[in-house]
Amino acid sequence: MAPAAFSDIAKASNDVDVKSKAPNGVAFNAKGLSAHEGSTSTSLEGKYADPSAGKPLQLSLVARSPPIAPYDPLGFVIFMDAKHASLLMRIRNAGLTLTETWSNNNLLTTKVELDNNIAKGLKAEAISDFVPSSKDFGAKLNLHFRQPNFTGRAFFDLLKGPTANVDAVLGHEGFLVGAEAAYDVQKAAITKYSAAIGYSTPEYSAGVTATNSLSVFAASYYHKVNSQVEAGAKATWDSKSGNNVGMELAGKYRIDPVSFTKAKVNDRGIASLAYNVKLRPSVTLGLGLSLDTQNLNESAHKIGASLEFDG
Template sequence: MSLPQPVPPSWKDLGKSSNDLLGKDYHFNGTSLEVKTSTPSNVTFKVEGNRDSKSSHVTGNLEGKYSDKGHGLTITQAWTTHNALRTQIELENQIAKGLKLETTTNFHLEKNTKSVLLGAAYKQPGLHSRAVLDVFKGPTFTADAVVGRDGFLFGAEASYNVTEGRVSKYSAAGGFSAPEYAVTLHCLSNFSTFAASYYHRVSPDVEAGAKAVYDTNATSPSVALEVGTKAYLDSAAFIKAKINNAGILAVGYTQALRPGVKASFGLALDTQRLNDAGPSGPAHKVGAQFVFEA
């Protein structure tokens, strides 16, 4: 008798381990501050601010979230300094077990643009499917599904433009996921872009991963390769490093200063232009992030 199958990741989370290893915790594009607070009435607030080191522009985001776990209801309201409003309402496991319904509205007051997304997700052992209707863009209906068995994962995504009556986008992916490693292959953008990634937890303190992307529509098609690693120095600190075939070396360091306070620092070096201006110059970047949570 086969073992019970876990719920596979969603389509957007295929290859997440590798993407997180290579994409998160590298704060070298400026200085950012994030403050998170929560109340006894299940309301959480998050304030984010970022100063871009290149343009010196300061942007911010204020988000409030209310959760009623007993009724599976979550309401999120966000407001940015670009005068954009986002409201998301989620209802989970109420109509049927494993079914989640959500509505997301976005209003950009300065640009006078708006969008409304109606979505549904259904999760069961061995299956994770989603569907989203973009009401004002098209309208466009997008659906994806991932099936998994014994660690093997297969997924597909397709978008259908209702007004034009045609499939506007399709993609597929496959891979294998185990507790210590994962391998994923994506065929994206109507099978014009191909991506392969792997993730390996070498030991409890060391992780490694790589990703290769080949875009057939690029001006000069070539494979973009990126490799990286993460090492835990102790229970409160870790360091990450990655390099790509363009010679960009990035390093990130994160330290938990005390419970609820975390600092992260990042540095990006163009190894082909090391003799150019210093860390604040055009060839290199530095940055930092500070997170306070209560």
């Protein structure tokens, strides 16, 4: 079994997520996020997963002039604006996943994923961002490689910098050792580096990380007490900001098979409560509350809700 990645991506708890999947493998996902102060953001995502995974990869390249649009109904198009030509790439029978996302700030994002096609355990993601109003274009390449005792990732921003972020984790009988580094091509310099060690089992895990070029240290512990109760603690120290150590304590209690509640409190007196319940097999409701216990009479508290449809 491959070890965990160097870092985990946290999911937002106050968004609205509406999903729908058609029998032909096309899925749609509509999201909306509204803050108490500021504008509302929305996005519409379409995803297609080719069920023919494992078949040979067939590519056809066509040069056209003048440039074509960055989408072609006959296949997936990688649009490269060279003023006089464009490149059309059609991918057939590749077991790919194609995702198109359009947000209300007029940002069009296209992502194509190839999983276990190039090499066993390797997942490749090509991501392009396009803003029609400003003609701004972005291109990224992400690689994820997993083996029984190794997990490695590489994230490349091809147009901004270019920059590269690479991390790797080695695992053996529960013990984990990992490192992360970022490199800027224009500066010809390593811009950040991190390291981590840990130990993980299904019942408990512990780890120590040193991030921000080994200036921020964190120690964490997680314990699954039983099938209903989970607990965790975390301590953080920033060597550049003083001797203060930040503390967090959290717990989770599963009420029944379809609902659970979570609570967390930190050394600054911020207490967070969350409740999640599956109303139906395809409908999940989440409620959240954050309280500043040191300023109960002020308007620093937050409340949120999420509703997820999965069909």
